[in-house]
Amino acid sequence: MAEEIARRRSGRGIGIAIGTVAILLPGLFLGTTILPGLPAASVHLAELEDAEIASPPLALPEDGQSAVIVGDGETLLASTGGDESGAFESIPMGGSAKLVSALVTLDAHPLEAGRNGESVVVTDEDFAAYQSLVFAGARTIPVTVGSRWTEREMIAASLLSASNNHADMLVRWAFGSQAEYLAAAEAWLVEHGFDGTAVADASGLSGDSVSTAEDLVRIGALAAADPLIASLVTTDGIGAVNGASITNTNRYEPAGAATTVSRSYTNAAAVTVVLSLTTDSGETLTAAFMRQPSYDAMAAAVSAFMESAAAATAQIEALPAGTVVGELRTAWGERVDLVLGEPLVTVGGVPSPDDIDYQLDEIRTIRAGAKAGEAVATVADRTASARVEAAGALRDPGLAWRLTHPLDMLGSAFRG
Numbered sequence: 001m002a003e004e005i006a007r008r009r010s011g012r013g014i015g016i017a018i019g020t021v022a023i024l025l026p027g028l029f030l031g032t033t034i035l036p037g038l039p040a041a042s043v044h045l046a047e048l049e050d051a052e053i054a055s056p057p058l059a060l061p062e063d064g065q066s067a068v069i070v071g072d073g074e075t076l077l078a079s080t081g082g083d084e085s086g087a088f089e090s091i092p093m094g095g096s097a098k099l100v101s102a103l104v105t106l107d108a109h110p111l112e113a114g115r116n117g118e119s120v121v122v123t124d125e126d127f128a129a130y131q132s133l134v135f136a137g138a139r140t141i142p143v144t145v146g147s148r149w150t151e152r153e154m155i156a157a158s159l160l161s162a163s164n165n166h167a168d169m170l171v172r173w174a175f176g177s178q179a180e181y182l183a184a185a186e187a188w189l190v191e192h193g194f195d196g197t198a199v200a201d202a203s204g205l206s207g208d209s210v211s212t213a214e215d216l217v218r219i220g221a222l223a224a225a226d227p228l229i230a231s232l233v234t235t236d237g238i239g240a241v242n243g244a245s246i247t248n249t250n251r252y253e254p255a256g257a258a259t260t261v262s263r264s265y266t267n268a269a270a271v272t273v274v275l276s277l278t279t280d281s282g283e284t285l286t287a288a289f290m291r292q293p294s295y296d297a298m299a300a301a302v303s304a305f306m307e308s309a310a311a312a313t314a315q316i317e318a319l320p321a322g323t324v325v326g327e328l329r330t331a332w333g334e335r336v337d338l339v340l341g342e343p344l345v346t347v348g349g350v351p352s353p354d355d356i357d358y359q360l361d362e363i364r365t366i367r368a369g370a371k372a373g374e375a376v377a378t379v380a381d382r383t384a385s386a387r388v389e390a391a392g393a394l395r396d397p398g399l400a401w402r403l404t405h406p407l408d409m410l411g412s413a414f415r416g
Helices: 002-033 094-108 124-136 151-160 164-175 178-191 213-225 227-233 295-312 399-404 406-415
Strands: 042-045 065-070 075-080 119-121 148-150 237-239 245-247 259-266 270-278 284-292 315-319 324-329 335-340 344-347 356-360 371-379 382-390
Touching: 042 356, 065 213, 075 213, 094 151, 094 164, 094 178, 094 213, 094 227, 094 259, 094 270, 124 164, 148 151, 151 164, 151 227, 151 237, 151 245, 164 178, 213 227, 213 259, 213 270, 213 284, 227 259, 270 295, 284 295, 315 371, 324 382, 344 371, 344 382
Parallel strands: none
Antiparallel strands: 042 324, 065 075, 065 284, 119 148, 237 245, 259 270, 270 284, 315 344, 324 335, 335 382, 356 371, 371 382
């Protein structure tokens, strides 16, 4: 009797299990074929031809050191004067050291463009230093004990008129002494990663104030980007509140439309020039030329550079809008081309197919003309991008396909 009861219970349990499976299996089937998202379309990139077009190089002098950067300085476009490994020797930087003294001062005493800043009284020490520089034949702007110069005017006199006494007076006011300035400048240079630069004075008259073209061009870019300095170096000069006239003697005819950020000559550094310009393609270039043997040599170097800059930075339509760059293929048999929705425009040349990265979305369905991602090209350390879109539509295959392709849907469910 007990065995009969046990057998009946066992049979009942098996029946319940079979019934449960019978009930759940259709739900499981439907859940894995209807509810999950469709499998993503596969991407098949087109084989594009290699155009092998490059822009003409920037013209840089063989003498001394030169460097050109674009924008904020992350991209070094061209340089000369380095060794075989590309490293630069630190050489005297001349009056471009005044860019460092101005930037370090503005870091400690920020000043907006158009503001004069604190008014500083010329001390006996300032006047004595001025007289010493006059005796040495260095460039100066006259000062008298008790006269007043604002922070803006001292920076302007230092940068526009290469006034060595104003560079010294500026840092004595800002830091208390030359020694304190040098300590602040060293910290600032370390903070900005200018490992090849060291300053021994505020004016650059010392041959121990040194830099490299790679450092100096980035210092020049910082100066050109500073609102106050930019407002000064683009003027013909300014008038001081004490009646003195500060003339921009940096203006340099061979530079043409470029802004001369710094121009100087010392016996140790020879001729040094830092330029900033915006090209027709909208790029901002900064160029530094160091240790050019004469003003004539510098004029020839700058003229050649300016002539080459426009061509070297011209925009090139690497790939026109409508170029087929690939194809989307779905598990339910639909295909649609991926095309550029706009031209891929580069500067510096045309990228090889290997230099184009397609950053595409995971796509299951898409309407015609909708964005599918971007094509990102790299040429000469510059990047450019263009929209990639679907040339046609990918439509949902419908319920019938989902029900008849459970394995495709199951795979999509697990991948999702």
